[in-house]
Amino acid sequence: MAYVVRAIPLNKNFRAFAVECKDIVETVRKLQALSPIASAALGRALAGVALLSADLKTGKILLQINGGGPLGEILAEGNWKGELRGTVKNPHVYLEIKSKKLPVGEAVGKKGFISVVRDLGLKEVYQSSSKLVSGEIAEDLAYFLTVSEQIPSAVSLGVLVGTDGSILAAGGFLIQKLPEAKEEEIAELEKILKNFPSITTLLSQGKTPEDILRMLFSEIKILERRELKYKCNCSQERVESMLVALGEKELEDFVKKKEPVEVICHFCRKKYVVPLNKVKAILEKLRNKS
Numbered sequence: 001m002a003y004v005v006r007a008i009p010l011n012k013n014f015r016a017f018a019v020e021c022k023d024i025v026e027t028v029r030k031l032q033a034l035s036p037i038a039s040a041a042l043g044r045a046l047a048g049v050a051l052l053s054a055d056l057k058t059g060k061i062l063l064q065i066n067g068g069g070p071l072g073e074i075l076a077e078g079n080w081k082g083e084l085r086g087t088v089k090n091p092h093v094y095l096e097i098k099s100k101k102l103p104v105g106e107a108v109g110k111k112g113f114i115s116v117v118r119d120l121g122l123k124e125v126y127q128s129s130s131k132l133v134s135g136e137i138a139e140d141l142a143y144f145l146t147v148s149e150q151i152p153s154a155v156s157l158g159v160l161v162g163t164d165g166s167i168l169a170a171g172g173f174l175i176q177k178l179p180e181a182k183e184e185e186i187a188e189l190e191k192i193l194k195n196f197p198s199i200t201t202l203l204s205q206g207k208t209p210e211d212i213l214r215m216l217f218s219e220i221k222i223l224e225r226r227e228l229k230y231k232c233n234c235s236q237e238r239v240e241s242m243l244v245a246l247g248e249k250e251l252e253d254f255v256k257k258k259e260p261v262e263v264i265c266h267f268c269r270k271k272y273v274v275p276l277n278k279v280k281a282i283l284e285k286l287r288n289k290s
């Protein structure tokens with residue numbers, strides 16, 4: 001079962017989060033027929049958003065990555081209930097693998113932005129973004145948090161894809177410095193991080209998120225353990241309200257063709273059909289408004 005933990009190290013001034021989400025990445029891989037490189041990139045984004053949303057009490061967080069690479073835009077969303085969903089524009093990209101590591105940075109690209117949208121169910125939605133530094137996602141997220149949100153952060157994210165394309169391991173951790181952290185505490189952590197094994201190595205060895213945080217800080221206090229699941233919140237209602245946004249012109253075309261509107265959700269691949277009479281009714285409403 002995928003889950004994220006939120007912890008504080010004892011006698012040290014950091015916040016720590018770690019996630020294990022293999023099952024979720026495997027679910028999305030099957031749903032969207034992701035190529036290995038697409039699984040790796042979207043899986044990292046999902047692990048990242050799981051870490052970011054681990055302390056939400058309400059609302060949701062959307063992580064958007066657009067680096068101009070062959071994968072196109074990556075979206076990953078997490079909410080306060082531990083529900084995650086995600087999608088990648090071009091899920092069937094295959095790149096030549098020159099080393100053991102999948103070339104995620106190349107597939108994502110680095111000419112673009114990473115942005116985080118916080119929708120806490122209030123009137124306003126908060127969005128901030130920063131430039132991509134490598135397209136590897138973990139580095140980009142660390143840079144975003146440190147520069148754009150001004151919380152010095154270390155991020156590790158990883159997805160291990162098997163030779164048959166299935167997901168063998170996925171997860172990550174996030175460490176954030178509290179303002180009270182002393183120089184020597186930071187130096188000590190940096191030293192540990194420098195020679196720290198990769199997250200996929202640790203998860204493949206059967207290490208849990210709690211184990212990984214204990215390797216970083218000898219003693220930790222777990223504040224919360226939150227189960228995660230892949231869940232999409234699309235519905236017939238949402239699809240119909242999306243049609244309103246298409247506008248009169250597009251809807252007129254559907255009516256002329258005498259075709260019901262078919263919409264496939266990008267996140268869960270569920271198919272929705274809006275019957276012709278419903279399309280006509282929506283169009284009628286739009287016309288009366290204008």
Ligand SMILES: [Zn+2]
Nearest residue numbers: 232234265268
């Ligand atoms: Zn959906």
